[in-house]
Amino acid sequence: MVGFDAVVVGAGIIGSSIAWRLAQAGLRVALLDSGRMGAEASWAGAGMLAPGGEFEADSPWAAFALENLRSYPDFVEELTAETGETIDFQQLGAIEVAFSEDDWRLIEARASAQSMLGITIFRMSPQELHEEVPMAAGDAAGGWFYPEEGLVNPRDIMRALRTACIAWGVVIREGVPVRAIRPKPKEAEIITAEGAISARWGVLAAGAWSSLIPVAGCSLPRAFPVRGHLTGLHLEPGSIGPILRYEQTYIVQRADGFTIAGASSEQCGFNRALDPLILAGIRERAARLAPRLANCDFAESWLGFRPGIESDGPVIGPAGGTALWLAYGHYRNGILMAPVTASRVAQAITSSSEKDSSGPTGTR
Numbered sequence: 001m002v003g004f005d006a007v008v009v010g011a012g013i014i015g016s017s018i019a020w021r022l023a024q025a026g027l028r029v030a031l032l033d034s035g036r037m038g039a040e041a042s043w044a045g046a047g048m049l050a051p052g053g054e055f056e057a058d059s060p061w062a063a064f065a066l067e068n069l070r071s072y073p074d075f076v077e078e079l080t081a082e083t084g085e086t087i088d089f090q091q092l093g094a095i096e097v098a099f100s101e102d103d104w105r106l107i108e109a110r111a112s113a114q115s116m117l118g119i120t121i122f123r124m125s126p127q128e129l130h131e132e133v134p135m136a137a138g139d140a141a142g143g144w145f146y147p148e149e150g151l152v153n154p155r156d157i158m159r160a161l162r163t164a165c166i167a168w169g170v171v172i173r174e175g176v177p178v179r180a181i182r183p184k185p186k187e188a189e190i191i192t193a194e195g196a197i198s199a200r201w202g203v204l205a206a207g208a209w210s211s212l213i214p215v216a217g218c219s220l221p222r223a224f225p226v227r228g229h230l231t232g233l234h235l236e237p238g239s240i241g242p243i244l245r246y247e248q249t250y251i252v253q254r255a256d257g258f259t260i261a262g263a264s265s266e267q268c269g270f271n272r273a274l275d276p277l278i279l280a281g282i283r284e285r286a287a288r289l290a291p292r293l294a295n296c297d298f299a300e301s302w303l304g305f306r307p308g309i310e311s312d313g314p315v316i317g318p319a320g321g322t323a324l325w326l327a328y329g330h331y332r333n334g335i336l337m338a339p340v341t342a343s344r345v346a347q348a349i350t351s352s353s354e355k356d357s358s359g360p361t362g363t364r
């Protein structure tokens with residue numbers, strides 16, 4: 001493969017969104033994945049767009065999460081308009097449910113810290129909670145409503161990104177493991193099982209797998225897998241409404257009624273064996289939130305590997321002064337943080353590309 005301006009390594013939601021944006025900007029782009037496009041964390045994710053469940057303290061990443069949340073309607077609208085694909089995107093809010101006075105105090109303290117970050121939150125009485133979510137546990141002491149939050153079906157996003165990338169001429173190569181990357185100041189060499197590809201830019205966006213690819217001459221923050229189990233069942237569409245959360249457990253419902261309970265968190269490498277005990281625990285905790293779930297048959301269970309990272313937040317930026325850009329380590333928020341990660345990386349690359357082509361009188 002020759003003649004690319006940019007080669008993106010990793011075709012999950014982050015890498016695919018970057019490839020789409022770069023191609024829209026006129027670059028010739030190749031998108032490589034060792035497996036199938038969007039078949040790992042972007043397939044497994046529940047698709048919660050919910051900074052309130054993830055961030056409490058002020059940090060650049062909390063602000064970034066909110067910026068992404070507020071970019072999502074335009075991101076989905078643009079993808080839908082370009083591709084004609086249907087994307088299940090719902091802005092129904094999220095409710096943090098309290099069962100006891102202790103829960104209430106904890107959530108209240110968190111909500112007050114979060115409102116300082118610009119997160120909108122309203123208190124809900126038990127009556128308001130049950131009016132909004134009739135299926136919520138009768139003994140709940142109320143909840144805190146995060147009206148801006150929502151969810152998206154990441155599988156729909158990935159289908160649309162594939163269509164959009166193809167339409168913009170992105171060369172998608174699946175089943176192509178990358179063995180190493182050799183970044184230089186003005187070029188990135190991507191070594192695959194099929195040979196080397198050189199491009200003006202490289203982008204490493206291989207999620208939990210990013211650190212398995214040696215990058216010559218660079219010491220980069222380590223990415224590692226944080227496994228999460230999920231389980232789902234079919235209910236009547238609209239029977240849940242907002243996302244329900246209690247501690248580490250959440251329930252989300254797709255527009256077609258498929259209802260997902262998650263999630264666990266294990267650091268056990270890339271172990272793909274479903275653990276029945278972990279799944280039973282998720283179902284039990286989900287039934288605490290919505291007791292009707294205790295008597296239901298869960299139709300499907302699956303797991304995915306979140307891209308954990310040894311740094312405060314995702315790694316988004318160039319690898320030293322080289323032509324390799326890094327976009328990995330989004331941990332629990334890869335679906336949420338795709339829109340702005342992609343636009344930031346693509347804008348930085350395209351503005352440098354413009355400087356390249358401005359010749360000796362350019363501003364470089």
Ligand code: GLY
Pocket residue numbers: 046048228262263306331332333
């Ligand atoms: N974003 C939710 C999770 O990772 O479980």
